[in-house]
Amino acid sequence: MPELPRQLIARLQSEFGLSEYDAHTLTGSRETAQYFLDAVKAAGDGKNAKLSANWVMGEVAARLNKEELAITASPVSAVQLAGLVQRIADNTISNNIAKKVFEALWNGEGATADAIIEAKGLKQVTDVSAIEPIIDEVIANNAKNVEEYRAGKEKAFNALVGQVMKASKGKASPAQVNELLKKKLG
Numbered sequence: 001m002p003e004l005p006r007q008l009i010a011r012l013q014s015e016f017g018l019s020e021y022d023a024h025t026l027t028g029s030r031e032t033a034q035y036f037l038d039a040v041k042a043a044g045d046g047k048n049a050k051l052s053a054n055w056v057m058g059e060v061a062a063r064l065n066k067e068e069l070a071i072t073a074s075p076v077s078a079v080q081l082a083g084l085v086q087r088i089a090d091n092t093i094s095n096n097i098a099k100k101v102f103e104a105l106w107n108g109e110g111a112t113a114d115a116i117i118e119a120k121g122l123k124q125v126t127d128v129s130a131i132e133p134i135i136d137e138v139i140a141n142n143a144k145n146v147e148e149y150r151a152g153k154e155k156a157f158n159a160l161v162g163q164v165m166k167a168s169k170g171k172a173s174p175a176q177v178n179e180l181l182k183k184k185l186g
């Protein structure tokens with residue numbers, strides 16, 4: 001006998017630590033629940049469940065709604081989504097780059113997230129020695145923002161982060177950019 005919606009909601013909450021809202025949303029249809037469960041299984045049996053849930057309820061649902069498709073007709077399979085989620089989780093790509101990879105998967109530009117990341121050179125840069133020179137250049141070229149940040153304006157810091165991300169073409173790890181920039185502006 002198939003699992004009743006109430007039981008499935010409870011299982012998603014207890015097994016994967018999802019909120020009641022997330023569990024309800026994902027169990028809105030049996031097909032959506034199955035897509036989510038397939039993605040979680042392919043992504044490593046639950047360790048990336050919340051991230052998978054966010055993508056199913058976010059990007060996947062938005063595109064399906066926009067194109068008036070059922071989840072069973074999604075051009076991005078649960079296994080493909082799992083591959084994308086794994087690359088976000090292991091910091092191979094940022095969330096921003098992940099959206100580009102998702103778009104390419106949706107459009108059939110590659111069979112896997114890994115293939116698209118490789119083909120388009122989208123791997124996130126986490127090497128400090130590659131990020132530091134970009135940060136140094138941004139600091140040198142944005143004296144006004146540096147001054148404002150040191151005067152306590154947090155928005156100036158965000159502007160500097162944006163400049164570094166722009167200079168790295170979005171490939172620098174946002175977490176590392178924040179950490180290194182704060183150290184340098186100390």
